[in-house]
Every structure is written in C-alpha cells, then in structure tokens.
Amino acid sequence: MKILVVEDEPKTGDYLRQGLVEAGFVVDLARDGVDGLHLGETGDYDLAILDVMLPQLDGWQLLAGLRRAGREMPVLFLTARDQVEDRVKGLELGADDYLVKPFAFAELLARVRTLLRRGGRKAEADQMLVADLELDLMRRRVTRGGQRIDLTAKEFALLELLLRHRGEVLPRSLIASQIWDMNFDSDTNVIEVAVRRLRAKMDDGFEPKLIHTVRGMGYVLEDNTE
Amino acid sequence: MSRRSESITLRLTLLFAAVSTAVLLTLGLLIGNTVEQHFVEQDMDQMSGKLRLAGHLLERIQTPVALDALPLQLDDALVGHHDLAIVVRSAAERTLFATPGASFPPALLARNAVRNPPRPQVWQQDGPSGAQPRRGISALLPTGIRGEPPVLVAVAVDITHHDHFMASFRRTLWLFVAVAAALAGLLGWAAVRRGLAPLQAIRQGAAGITASRLDYRLAVDAVPVELAELAETLNEMLARLEDSFTRLKDFSSDLAHELRTPISNLMTETQVALTRARSPDEYREVLASNVEEYERLARMIGDMLFLAQADNGLIVPNREPVDLAAEVRELFDFFDALAEEKALQLSLTGEGQVSGDKLMLRRALANLLSNAIRHTPEGGNIRISIETSAGGIKLSIENSGEPIPEEHLARIFDRFYRADPSRHRSSDGAGLGLAITRSIVQAHGGEIFLCPTTNGVCFEMHLA
Numbered sequence: 001m002k003i004l005v006v007e008d009e010p011k012t013g014d015y016l017r018q019g020l021v022e023a024g025f026v027v028d029l030a031r032d033g034v035d036g037l038h039l040g041e042t043g044d045y046d047l048a049i050l051d052v053m054l055p056q057l058d059g060w061q062l063l064a065g066l067r068r069a070g071r072e073m074p075v076l077f078l079t080a081r082d083q084v085e086d087r088v089k090g091l092e093l094g095a096d097d098y099l100v101k102p103f104a105f106a107e108l109l110a111r112v113r114t115l116l117r118r119g120g121r122k123a124e125a126d127q128m129l130v131a132d133l134e135l136d137l138m139r140r141r142v143t144r145g146g147q148r149i150d151l152t153a154k155e156f157a158l159l160e161l162l163l164r165h166r167g168e169v170l171p172r173s174l175i176a177s178q179i180w181d182m183n184f185d186s187d188t189n190v191i192e193v194a195v196r197r198l199r200a201k202m203d204d205g206f207e208p209k210l211i212h213t214v215r216g217m218g219y220v221l222e223d224n225t226e
Numbered sequence: 227m228s229r230r231s232e233s234i235t236l237r238l239t240l241l242f243a244a245v246s247t248a249v250l251l252t253l254g255l256l257i258g259n260t261v262e263q264h265f266v267e268q269d270m271d272q273m274s275g276k277l278r279l280a281g282h283l284l285e286r287i288q289t290p291v292a293l294d295a296l297p298l299q300l301d302d303a304l305v306g307h308h309d310l311a312i313v314v315r316s317a318a319e320r321t322l323f324a325t326p327g328a329s330f331p332p333a334l335l336a337r338n339a340v341r342n343p344p345r346p347q348v349w350q351q352d353g354p355s356g357a358q359p360r361r362g363i364s365a366l367l368p369t370g371i372r373g374e375p376p377v378l379v380a381v382a383v384d385i386t387h388h389d390h391f392m393a394s395f396r397r398t399l400w401l402f403v404a405v406a407a408a409l410a411g412l413l414g415w416a417a418v419r420r421g422l423a424p425l426q427a428i429r430q431g432a433a434g435i436t437a438s439r440l441d442y443r444l445a446v447d448a449v450p451v452e453l454a455e456l457a458e459t460l461n462e463m464l465a466r467l468e469d470s471f472t473r474l475k476d477f478s479s480d481l482a483h484e485l486r487t488p489i490s491n492l493m494t495e496t497q498v499a500l501t502r503a504r505s506p507d508e509y510r511e512v513l514a515s516n517v518e519e520y521e522r523l524a525r526m527i528g529d530m531l532f533l534a535q536a537d538n539g540l541i542v543p544n545r546e547p548v549d550l551a552a553e554v555r556e557l558f559d560f561f562d563a564l565a566e567e568k569a570l571q572l573s574l575t576g577e578g579q580v581s582g583d584k585l586m587l588r589r590a591l592a593n594l595l596s597n598a599i600r601h602t603p604e605g606g607n608i609r610i611s612i613e614t615s616a617g618g619i620k621l622s623i624e625n626s627g628e629p630i631p632e633e634h635l636a637r638i639f640d641r642f643y644r645a646d647p648s649r650h651r652s653s654d655g656a657g658l659g660l661a662i663t664r665s666i667v668q669a670h671g672g673e674i675f676l677c678p679t680t681n682g683v684c685f686e687m688h689l690a
Contacts, residue, residue: 102524154559180560184589185525193563215510216517 001116002026004045006036006062007078008054016049019105020112033057041069047115049108052079063093074115078103106171106217113168128163131223133202133210135163144206154179155198162211162221171218195219235418242414247407254399261395265388269361270346273381276310277344279303280379281367288370297323309384311360317375334364334380342366348385361385424449428457440468473640480642484526488519529658533641536665543583543669550612550621551577553588557595564599571607578612578619580689582670590666591621593659594685598625601683617688622677624684635676639664 003025007013013029020027028043030036033054040048040062048066052059063075074096096118097111128135132145140156142149151159157179162170172191176182180190195211203209208225283299296314300323304310311328315321315335331349333339344363351360362382369377428444435442443464444457499512535541551574558565558572565572580587598608606626613620630638637643642657667674672689 100528102520102527104521154562176560181556182560182588182592183585184592185528190560190564193567197563215514216521217514 001046002028002044003112004028004030004036004040004043004048004073006030006033006040006048006054006059007051008032009051012051015105016108019109023109025112033059033062037062037065040066040071045071045073047073047112048075049112050075050077052077060093063095067094074118076108076111076115104171104173104217106169106214107174110165110168110170110174113165128160130163130166130210130221131208131225132206133163135160142202144202149202151198151201154194155201158194158198159202159221162219165221167220167222169214169217169220175219234422235415238418239411239415242417243407243411246410247403250403250406254403258392258396258399262392265385265392266346266361269383269385269388270363272310272383273346273361273363274344276304276307276312276381277363277365277367277379280312280314280381284367284369284377284379286370290371290374293322293369293371311362311382311384313378313380315378315380317377322377328382330362330364330380330382334362335378337366337378340364340366340378359385359389424453428453428460432460435464437471440464440471477641481530484642485523488523492516492519526658529662530641533658533661533665536662536669541586541665541669543586543666545581546584548580548582548584548587549577550580550587550619553584553591554610554612557588557591560592561595561599565608568599568602569605570599570602572610573607574610574612576612576614578614578621580619580670582689583666586666586669590663590687591623593663594623594687597659598623598683601625602627606682618672618690620686620688622684622686624677624679624682626682629679629681630676630683638676639674 001024003020005013005016005020005027007016007029008031010031013031017027017029028039028045030039033056036050036054037057039045050059050062054062057065059077059079063077066073066075075094076097076099077095078099078101080101096115099108099111126136126138128137134143136142137160142151142156142159158175161175161178173185175191175195179194195213199211203211208223210221210223212220212222212224214220280300280303283296283303287293287296293316300312300314304312304325311325311330312323313321313325313328313330313335314323317337329351331347334347342365344365346361346363348359348361350357352358360382362380364378364380366376367379428449431442431444443461446454446457446461449457495512495515499509532541554574558574561572595608595610602608602625608623608625610621610623634643639660641661643660644657664674667687667689670689672687674685674687677684677686
C-alpha cells in the first residue's frame with residue numbers, strides 16, 4: 001500500500017513517514033503543495049494524507065487539483081484548526097476523513113487502515129477467530145476454548161471492534177467514539193475500566209492472553225504466540 | 227449620528243442668555259408700552275379739556291352773529307398753549323376758527339368720520355423745524371343756536387417731546403437688555419462651570435484607574451445628588467471589572483502553572499533517562515509516560531481553545547431536537563463500568579426535549595456526570611431529573627456525599643478551579659470541565675448553577 005504524505009512541518013513530516021513505514025506502508029513525503037500535487041498526479045497512491053496549511057498551495061487546492069487530474073484515492077486531512085467550517089469545506093471538496101492536531105498516532109493509523117479497507121472490503125465473515133477465541137456475529141455468542149462467555153452488548157461491541165482491527169493498536173479516544181459515540185475528549189478512565197472488565201471475562205484463566213495494553217497508545221488484540 | 231454633541235457648558239450658557247434676553251425684552255416692551263399709553267392718556271386729557279371748553283363756549287352762542295365773537299373767545303382761552311392747534315368748522319364747511327398754522331388730516335375733518343368717544347390720530351405736520359408729530363381728535367359739538375347743526379371742532383397737540391423721550395427711553399432700554407443678557411450668559415457660564423466641577427473630579431479619578439489600581443472607587447458622598455447615581459454605577463462597573471480582571475489574572479497564572487507542571491515532568495523524566503544508557507524497556511517506559519503527559523497537555527489546550535472560542539462567541543451550536551433522557555441513558559451506559567466499580571446507583575426521572583447541539587450537550591452532561599462520579603463516595607447515588615415546564619427544560623444532577631464548602635461556591639465554574647487543592651493533577655481533568663459545561667449551556671442560551679441541597683452536590687441546568 002502506497003501513501004502520499006504532504007506536510008510542511010519538518011518534524012511532523014518525518015515522524016509521519018517513519019511511523020507509516022514501520023506500520024508496513026510505502027510512503028512518499030512532500031514538503032509543500034506544489035511538490036505534493038506533482039507527486040499525486042504522477043505517482044500511483046492508495047491514500048493521501050494532506051496538511052491543510054501548506055506553503056504555495058494549500059490542502060484544499062491540492063485536493064481539488066488531484067481530483068481534476070482524475071485521482072480518486074481517499075484523502076485524509078490534518079489540520080490545526082478545529083473549525084466546523086473547515087470540516088464542512090473538506091468534506092464538500094471530497095475529503096474522506098479529518099483529524100485535528102494534535103492527534104494520537106494510533107488514531108491516525110486506525111483511520112488510515114479503515115480508509116484503505118473501504119471499497120476493497122471483503123464480505124464480512126459471520127465468525128471471527130483468534131487462537132481459541134471465537135466470535136459468532138450472527139448469534140452474538142462468544143466462546144473461548146469451547147467455553148461460553150457471557151458479555152454485555154457493549155462488551156460484545158468492544159470485542160468485535162478489537163477483533164476487526166486485530167493486531168492494530170486502538171487508542172482510547174477511538175474506542176470511545178466507536179462504541180459509545182463519545183466524539184470528544186471524554187473520561188478515558190471509562191475505557192480502561194471497560195477493557196479491564198472485558199479482559200476479566202475472556203482473558204483471565206485462559207492462555208494465551210489476547211488483549212494487550214500498549215502504554216501511551218491504547219489497546220491491541222492479538223495472539224503473540226503466533 | 228456619530229456627531230459629537232455640543233458642550234454642556236456652551237449649551238447651558240446659551241440657554242441662560244436666551245432666557246434672560248427673552249424675559250428682559252418682554253419686560254422692556256411692557257414698560258415702553260405703558261409709558262407710551264400714559265402719554266396718550268395725558269394728551270387725551272388735555273385735548274378733551276379743550277373740547278369741553280370749546281363745547282361750553284359754543285353752547286353759550288345763541289345767534290349766528292354771536293358766532294363771529296368765537297375766535298376771540300377761543301384765542302383768550304388758548305393763551306399760553308402754543309403747542310395746541312384747534313379748528314372749528316361749521317356744518318357748511320366754513321372755518322369758523324383756526325389757530326395759526328393748524329393743519330389736520332382729512333380723516334379728522336370729515337364730519338361723517340367723527341367718532342364718539344373720539345379716537346386719537348397721529349400724523350406728521352411740516353413745521354419750521356422739519357416734520358413734527360401731532361396727535362389730534364375731533365368731535366361734533368352743538369351750538370346754542372336753535373335749529374343749527376353742530377359744528378366740528380378738531381384739537382391737536384404737538385407730541386415732539388413725548389416722541390423724543392420715548393426714543394431715548396427705548397435706546398436706553400435696549401442697551402440695558404443687551405448688557406444684562408450678556409451678563410446673564412456670563413454668570414450662567416460661571417455657574418455651569420462650577421456646577422460641573424464634580425464631573426471634572428470624577429474624570430480625574432477615573433483617569434487614575436489602571437489595571438493595577440482597579441480598587442479605586444469614586445466617593446459617592448462627595449458628589450452632588452444628581453451625580454451620585456452615576457458615581458455608583460461607575461463604582462459597580464469598576465467592581466465588575468476588578469472581579470473579571472482578578473479572574474483573568476488568576477486564570478493566566480493558573481494556566482502558566484498548569485502548563486509548567488507537565489512540561490517540567492517531561493523535561494526531568496527525559497533528562498534523567500538520558501543521563502546513561504538504558505534498556506529498550508526503560509526507554510519505552512519513559513516514552514509511554516511522556517505520551518501520557520502530552521495527551522494531558524493536548525487535552526488541556528483543546529479545552530482552552532474551546533473556552534476561548536466560547537468567550538468570543540464563536541461556539542455556535544447546531545439546532546436539532548435532542549432527547550435529553552436518551553442522552554442521559556447513553557451516558558449512563560458509557561459510565562456504567564466506572565459507576566459499578568464504585569457501587570454507585572445511577573437513576574433518571576422525567577424526560578424532555580430541547581433544541582440544541584447534540585454533541586455539545588452530551589459533552590456538557592458527560593462533564594457533570596464524570597464530576598459527580600468522581601466526587602461521590604463508594605456506595606452513593608447520583609440522581610438526574612428532567613422537568614419540562616412552560617419556561618423550558620430543567621435538568622438537575624444531584625449526588626450524595628460531602629457538600630461543596632461555602633467558600634468555593636462562587637468560583638466553582640472558574641477555569642482551573644478545584645474545590646480541593648490537594649486533588650491537583652490527579653488522574654482527572656485540568657479543572658476545565660465545569661467551565662466548558664457552563665460555556666456550552668450559555669451558548670445554548672441557558673444557564674447553570676449550583677442548587678441548594680442538604681447533603682451532597684446538586685447542579686441545575688435550564689435550557690430553552
């Protein structure tokens with residue numbers, strides 16, 4: 001998967017590139033709007049991450065230029081301004097997602113993966129499996145090692161979210177927004193408690209442990225023994 | 227309309243001068259007329275006397291021949307009255323007698339124009355020293371001759387002296403009025419200046435007020451009654467300014483403090499980590515700990531941006547119907563795990579719909595609920611009730627536990643204000659939650675306050 005990043009702030013640009021490369025993407029970094037547009041027009045990218053405030057050509061103009069050139073890849077905007085008008089403008093121009101700086105890198109990764117999955121999404125399986133954990137989406141049932149586990153509706157939704165993003169670190173803010181629709185900086189203690197309770201039900205007493213805390217980042221579900 | 231209005235001193239001075247001029251002018255006109263009237267009456271007295279005299283003489287004339295003696299008798303009667311002119315004319319328009327040089331306007335000499343009582347007329351007669359003013363009357367007087375129609379007698383006096391006097395009198399009067407009006411204006415100006423002196427004092431006092439001297443208050447007792455209210459209003463304004471300013475100062479120093487603490491943590495932690503080589507796990511630990519501080523900082527900056535936008539009226543809520551009970555139930559669901567850990571009972575009664583921004587209202591309610599959960603002791607309860615009335619929606623959230631001490635009540639919604647200083651920088655927010663909640667409620671045109679409760683804490687929010 002090839003990603004175009006256009007960011008003029010040198011440190012941010014470098015770390016975005018490093019982070020995305022380490023997450024397994026191929027990344028081209030442009031430092032201004034003109035270079036960005038040139039790369040976008042000539043290269044073949046699966047996704048573009050654009051800063052709104054850019055020298056020479058701002059993010060909006062860059063996006064308009066890409067669309068004129070027939071480039072239809074999904075676009076994610078980064079902005080320092082938390083203005084509703086910006087959001088509306090971006091979505092009208094055909095941006096696919098929007099992140100306000102400062103953001104958690106895990107959140108950016110999660111959104112990038114979601115955007116890349118979109119379109120090319122395979123039909124969802126009715127069942128999801130990790131190690132001996134089995135999630136039956138049709139019957140809303142969870143078993144571990146053949147043993148039935150009772151989960152509340154929210155716990156089920158949380159486990160499903162972690163499973164769908166298996167191996168990806170999910171930040172607390174993303175979990176709050178996806179499961180409880182809390183789209184603001186809410187009490188993140190709530191997520192900790194919720195994850196702890198979910199773990200108590202489906203990890204305690206079982207091996208291997210599947211839900212892991214990544215300090216400073218969030219939570220990830222994976223089988224480390226694989 | 228932005229034109230600056232005239233100075234009060236100028237306006238009052240002009241008003242003073244105008245009023246005194248008008249009064250003096252009226253008085254002058256009144257006196258002038260009275261004096262003139264007096265002269266007219268005096269002339270009339272004199273002329274009527276002469277008419278009566280002529281009447282007596284005429285009554286005594288019994289035969290037409292006796293008429294010839296009339297001029298002689300009249301001459302005798304007029305000895306010494308040089309300023310008098312008399313003409314006597316018979317019905318046949320024959321002049322029976324005329325003083326030398328006497329000339330009357332035709333209106334007085336026409337028999338059919340004679341009025342009873344006589345009406346005085348004024349005219350100019352050419353004399354040796356130019357035109358001289360005359361006042362005269364005429365009357366028809368019967369003679370003693372039987373069957374003879376009355377004769378016409380016209381009398382006139384020279385009123386040159388009176389006119390001279392009146393002219394000089396009027397000159398003096400106008401001069402006096404002019405001088406008096408100027409004087410009144412001057413006095414008015416002085417009086418106004420004196421009267422406005424307290425304003426000047428207030429101005430000087432106000433000029434001395436600076437950010438560091440907001441405690442200055444105008445002496446209400448020292449200004450006149452009319453200005454006392456103004457002074458009081460200014461003092462109240464100063465009090466409000468001082469209060470806001472103090473809050474702002476506190477806010478700035480709190481802000482600096484709130485920023486300095488995490489940054490100092492970050493610096494120390496990182497520098498200590500760099501003092502020697504460490505294992506990857508140790509580095510990871512430091513970085514993870516740093517991220518937590520960064521997140522706290524980012525959250526605080528985001529909150530402050532929100533508050534700054536609210537202060538500038540930039541927070542414009544969407545207007546959509548919001549089911550408050552449904553929002554509260556969603557929040558209960560969100561906080562459920564946390565509440566259960568502390569064995570708290572969450573309850574909701576009533577319902578209501580408001581028009582507002584769903585995301586913002588949810589944030590406001592989340593802050594209140596999160597606060598309540600934090601401050602309720604284990605096993606306590608949190609009750610939310612929604613009431614709909616004609617005036618709008620009332621939502622109250624009450625939790626059991628320790629009431630907020632009296633001294634904190636006034637500042638509970640202030641930024642960075644924490645009722646318990648020892649709770650500083652605990653796991654929860656930076657003390658901006660209630661300020662944000664209030665900003666959101668106010669942006670919706672509502673209000674929020676602490677409501678009295680016997681034990682525990684109760685917030686009440688009113689929305690339209």
